[in-house]
Amino acid sequence: MKELEEIIRELLENxxxxxxxxxxxxxxxTESSQLxxxxxxxxxxxxxxxxxxxxxxxxxxEKINENSNKIGEDVxxxxxxxxxxxxxQRLESIKEKNQENxxxxxxxxxxxxxxxxxxxxxxxxxxxxxxxKETLLDVIVSQVVAGxxxxxxxxxxxxxxxxxxxxxxxxxQDDVDKLLEEFGL
Amino acid sequence: MPMPPQDIxxxxxxxxxxxxxxxxxxxxxxxxxxxxxxxxxxxxxAKLKKEKFDFVxxxxxxxxxxxxxxxxxxxxxxxxxxxxxxxxxxxxxKENVMEALKAGVNNYIxxxxxxxxxxxxxxxxxK
Numbered sequence: 372m373k374e375l376e377e378i379i380r381e382l383l384e385n386x387x388x389x390x391x392x393x394x395x396x397x398x399x400x401t402e403s404s405q406l407x408x409x410x411x412x413x414x415x416x417x418x419x420x421x422x423x424x425x426x427x428x429x430x431x432x433e434k435i436n437e438n439s440n441k442i443g444e445d446v447x448x449x450x451x452x453x454x455x456x457x458x459x460q461r462l463e464s465i466k467e468k469n470q471e472n473x474x475x476x477x478x479x480x481x482x483x484x485x486x487x488x489x490x491x492x493x494x495x496x497x498x499x500x501x502x503x504k505e506t507l508l509d510v511i512v513s514q515v516v517a518g519x520x521x522x523x524x525x526x527x528x529x530x531x532x533x534x535x536x537x538x539x540x541x542x543x544q545d546d547v548d549k550l551l552e553e554f555g556l
Numbered sequence: 557m558p559m560p561p562q563d564i565x566x567x568x569x570x571x572x573x574x575x576x577x578x579x580x581x582x583x584x585x586x587x588x589x590x591x592x593x594x595x596x597x598x599x600x601x602a603k604l605k606k607e608k609f610d611f612v613x614x615x616x617x618x619x620x621x622x623x624x625x626x627x628x629x630x631x632x633x634x635x636x637x638x639x640x641x642x643x644x645x646x647x648x649x650k651e652n653v654m655e656a657l658k659a660g661v662n663n664y665i666x667x668x669x670x671x672x673x674x675x676x677x678x679x680x681x682x683k
Contacts, residue, residue, distance in 0.1 A: 425574045433581070477671050480581055484668040487572040488646050491617060 407504045414493050414500075425486040432480050439473045558682050559610070561587035568593050569600040569614040569626065570644075575667075579613060579644065582671045586678065597621030601629055604636055611681070616645035616652070624659050631660040640681045644669065 446466045454462065566588055570576045576593045583591055592609070594600035598621040600614065612630070616623040623643055630636045643656050644665045653664050663677045 422572070422574060426577070429574070429577055429581075477582065477585055480578060481668060481670060483574055484578055487570075487575045488667060490572060491646055494617075 407500050407507070411497055411500050411504075414497055418490055418493055421486050421489060425483050429480065429483055432476055432483075436473060436476050439469055439476065442469050443473070562589050564588055564610045564682070565590045565608065566592070566611045566613060567600060567603060567609045569595075569597065569612065569618070569623065571595050571615065571618040575615065575644075579674075582674055585671065586675050588678075597623060597626030597629070600626055604630065604639070605633075609639065612639060612641045613644055614641060616643060616647045616656070624656060627656065627659040627661055642677055642681065644674075 443466065446462050446469065450459065450462050450466070453459075566583060568576050568579045568583075568591060570579070570593075580591050580593070583589075592603065592607075594603055596618040597614070600612065601621065603609075604612070612626075614623040614626055621629075623645065627641050627643070630639055630641060640662045641660070642663045642665065643661045644667060645652070645656075646667045647653075647656075648666045656664055662681050665673055665677055
């Protein structure tokens with residue numbers, strides 16, 4: 372009998388210790404699950420800003436390009452008037468430099484593809500965040516479900532609800548709590 | 557005799573509006589002015605089935621339908637299978653290029669690219 376009491380006391384101590392561990396894990400996991408959607412939103416904002424700014428820069432580059440083309444046409448016209456050699460020489464030089472500028476503008480324009488490349492990297496980060504979000508939510512739910520006497524149907528129901536929540540843009544601890552409430556947890 | 561650039565009808569497929577604009581501008585500078593745009597493979601395929609195009613420039617990574625699936629769909633369609641396709645993508649691994657070539661792309665450009673590279677690939681395809 373005394374031996375049995377000893378075992379039970381030891382078991383209870385272990386359970387208490389475990390509860391402490393779970394409590395320690397739960398807080399950072401819950402905080403992280405709330406931070407992740409915010410981070411994802413920030414990254415999406417950066418992507419929108421990048422796109423908007425890229426278009427603004429491209430508008431300006433196009434304006435300069437238009438002016439350069441106009442200068443090119445005017446120089447061609449002046450050259451067609453058969454000017455004296457000194458003037459012709461200067462006009463030829465302007466034409467050459469103007470063409471150089473047009474080529475540089477096109478090169479600058481091409482470099483705007485940095486937006487696309489940066490965007491793809493940011494999308495990868497968003498995908499990783501989504502995966503982390505799923506794992507964290509899974510961990511939170513598992514913690515609470517663990518030790519509860521749930522049948523398979525209930526576990527599947529929770530999983531289904533988790534999937535529903537994950538398909539939404541943002542999830543929070545409130546979502547998790549509501550979900551658990553629905554299952555009497 | 558090759559078609560004059562202004563007569564070649566090109567479909568540019570990319571989910572990024574900036575990339576579509578860059579490609580369109582470079583093509584304009586190269587003399588190609590008959591250009592249409594699509595935001596993903598699905599949209600592109602719908603346009604290709606509805607209107608006549610001579611050439612497709614497509615990105616790889618796009619939502620709904622990616623570039624690789626678009627190429628495969630083009631190659632498996634009796635009406636479209638001979639359409640030249642150029643892939644312009646950030647996917648620069650050897651296996652990516654191999655996969656795209658197996659799917660049936662006519663040429664492959666890695667972003668970021670220069671206007672000269674695009675010009676060279678276009679000329680090679682239309683030679």
